[in-house]
Amino acid sequence: xxxxxxxxxxxxxxxxxxxxxxxxxxxxxxxxxxxxxxxxxxxxxxxxxxxxxxxxxxxxxxxxxxxxxxxxxxxxxxxxxxxxxxxxxxxxxxxxxxxxxxxxxxxxxxxxxxxxxxxxxxxxxxxxxxxxxxxxxxxxxxxxxxxxx
Numbered sequence: 001x002x003x004x005x006x007x008x009x010x011x012x013x014x015x016x017x018x019x020x021x022x023x024x025x026x027x028x029x030x031x032x033x034x035x036x037x038x039x040x041x042x043x044x045x046x047x048x049x050x051x052x053x054x055x056x057x058x059x060x061x062x063x064x065x066x067x068x069x070x071x072x073x074x075x076x077x078x079x080x081x082x083x084x085x086x087x088x089x090x091x092x093x094x095x096x097x098x099x100x101x102x103x104x105x106x107x108x109x110x111x112x113x114x115x116x117x118x119x120x121x122x123x124x125x126x127x128x129x130x131x132x133x134x135x136x137x138x139x140x141x142x143x144x145x146x147x148x149x
Contacts, residue, residue, distance in 0.1 A: 009039030
């Protein structure tokens with residue numbers, strides 16, 4: 001009968017945690033913590049069968065992963081990067097280059113960057129003057145449709 005010693009689990013756990021540094025997936029680390037947990041439990045209860053150790057490792061690893069991504073992961077400020085329209089529609093900015101007629105192109109500047117830029121080309125159905133406050137109504141490719149506030 002094969003016997004897995006407690007320190008095998010600790011070595012495997014530390015190797016997986018170290019592997020996370022080489023392959024940053026942020027999931028391997030939780031399997032490493034699962035192995036460390038099994039190693040500690042095996043020190044306390046050395047007569048656990050191998051099948052139960054492996055089952056415990058699998059359950060602990062999945063549980064650690066789920067707990068991290070569901071509850072503990074920092075929520076932080078989430079952008080809609082990659083979702084152009086949802087990331088910028090409704091935002092307000094200041095016109096820094098006005099327009100000479102309806103639908104001419106101007107430039108709007110935002111307080112913070114959206115999708116990698118704080119200045120965007122824009123157009124409006126109304127004339128835009130430098131200093132006007134505008135709100136983004138829509139996005140068409142790389143050009144914003146704005147309206148005066």
